[in-house]
């Protein structure tokens with residue numbers, strides 16, 4: 001199955017008609033995608049960053065399930081999950097109502113960030129910062145951000161923000177015997193993340209609510225409520241979880257994200273200079289951790305007393 005995703009993905013079968021398209025580190029998709037045969041339709045969950053990777057995703061999905069994708073789902077608005085939408089033109093794209101609203105609100109701003117001259121400027125700036133970094137972890141972080149920007153530059157002129165054109169709020173049952181459900185438990189990684197749950201096979205496509213081996217990004221949502229969302233995911237009882245980034249995992253992988261998010265919040269609550277909580281030690285040394293801590297301190301100053309049920 002590794003051949004159908006080309007340079008950008010490695011396909012992995014999670015069950016009959018259920019496939020993970022795992023982003024390859026050198027590829028341009030950046031995020032993972034999922035593919036499900038719904039019976040009369042083929043669903044693709046998240047479309048990756050660039051038209052080049054999205055073309056391979058479309059081809060790989062068709063090869064995996066024997067029919068071209070006819071339903072797209074975006075887990076959230078971040079461009080590494082939604083910028084590939086344009087390549088699936090004519091195919092209905094589902095997302096939460098808030099995901100559509102955010103992409104519409106940000107359309108002009110994001111479009112100017114995707115202009116060739118702007119990407120070239122950002123790349124020059126990132127290269128300068130990388131060369132000044134002493135820490136290996138921070139350099140690796142900057143290399144990854146550079147890789148994202150270079151992937152965008154390689155596709156500049158062909159990039160178009162395409163928000164979902166079909167929306168739901170909390171739950172949507174998809175047609176077909178599989179009983180696939182689109183769910184949103186509200187704000188977490190972003191303001192309204194969508195999940196796909198396959199109840200018979202107990203497979204969950206989690207978007208960036210669950211990531212493996214990379215820092216979860218906390219700056220676009222509600223970190224207190226993220227913990228509530230993870231508890232709700234646990235109650236679904238998924239046996240296999242496709243994360244937004246990294247290899248296929250399970251509830252143990254989800255627990256690591258929970259430990260990370262609660263660890264960052266705990267650190268934000270502590271006086272500055274306190275040692276980082278145990279859950280963060282393995283994540284130390286990265287720029288994303290610094291960004292998440294800064295965000296969480298700002299968040300805590302505005303949301304000082306999280307609900308006791310969180």
Ligand SMILES: [Zn+2]
Nearest residue numbers: 076078208217
């Ligand atoms: Zn994201």
